[in-house]
Amino acid sequence: MRNIKLTMEYDGKRYLGWQRLGDSDKTIQGKIESVLSEMTGEKIEIIGSGRTDAGTHARGQVANFKSNTKMELSEILDWLNRYLPQDIVIKKVEEASERFHARYNAIGKQYSYYIWNDAIPSAFERHRSFHYPQKIDLNRMNEACRKLLGTHDFIGFSALKKTKKSTIRTINELSVQKEGSMIHFTFSGDGFLHKMVRIITGTLLEIGAGTMELETIDKIFENKIRANAGETVPAQGLFLDEVYYH
């Protein structure tokens, strides 16, 4: 049986997120599975590198699926892009080794979050960024980023309740760049807990706006209390950029 790896981008606006929900037609996984099942005549299930929430976008989500199809990779690519809706685009179709598993084998991910930081909103960026009109001190925010780098228990920066699984993660890169009115956050690390990128971004915004102290970050690492961190910023500013494998 072949094991086929897909790399894709999607505009998450119209969808309830990655994960299939019953027979719902409103998920990315569901859309792709139904096109692949029709294409192969088999009942295809795809494994994503991880879920993305409702409204979240991807520029480099990865998934794999098993199939006996005899189609060439380029034919599969063409078929998918012909029959998928235009807001889901398959960028690459590759043959993977039998044991490749898009979730278990992922060793890291990169996410971006975009803030439109201007008194006036943007007609064009509104579906791909969060409009935050307050003044932001980028230096303060960069200082806060340095505190977040490295290996920590991030449970206080996540939407998780108590769990037996490890909530220790490593952030290798956390950068903030401003170009015009757009602030671009880049997160790269070995994994991210549920809503962790959006909660950290919300915390950085409050620190940048001066309504939260820098030391609050140290406190949250100690007391692990989610309520001490910033708000969860909306899904529409979040992009899964890339999934890393060995």
Added chain:
Amino acid sequence: MRNIKLTMEYDGKRYLGWQRLGDSDKTIQGKIESVLSEMTGEKIEIIGSGRTDAGTHARGQVANFKSNTKMELSEILDWLNRYLPQDIVIKKVEEASERFHARYNAIGKQYSYYIWNDAIPSAFERHRSFHYPQKIDLNRMNEACRKLLGTHDFIGFSALKKTKKSTIRTINELSVQKEGSMIHFTFSGDGFLHKMVRIITGTLLEIGAGTMELETIDKIFENKIRANAGETVPAQGLFLDEVYYH
């Protein structure tokens, strides 16, 4: 009576274009007039620098209107951005001299056109660019641009039928830049005939793809036959960037 100048951006996707059509709610002009009329209690008519076609976007459209309102400029800005749909954003509201007329006083305009030049479409750029997967020779296209620069009768590159008005225009700048898969055309000149930017872009694409000779441009200037030029590329790749005044 005050004369107030508006500078605005809009995502043209949902609209039938700039110009009000009867009582239609589907035009940019109509949307802005109805918010202003409600705001002032007067029957407001706005004058745009020119029409934009259905589906065309603007980053710097300019308009003016007369009113007796006593509201401050910042209040007008806030009111408009609160009550207009999110895909129309007013960027500036200014007091203009009594004689300022957004159309008659315009001395030039800049437009952009975007081509997504990749075998694989883009999930994110599809509403703001035209997907053209064929290989393009940028050097050939740049040579063609040089032929179009300057003062010419552009009627063969327009959707106009015979007209008594002058169809002579001057293009001061016509540049083509590629960044990643996106080709960005910039047009700047003293004025553009109906669909001229889209027809020139369609012509440049055929020259770049090698299906049209460079000399065809000279021929169209001579014989003024629209059918010799390229296809009209779709409205969704076109942006009115800026309107120039003295």
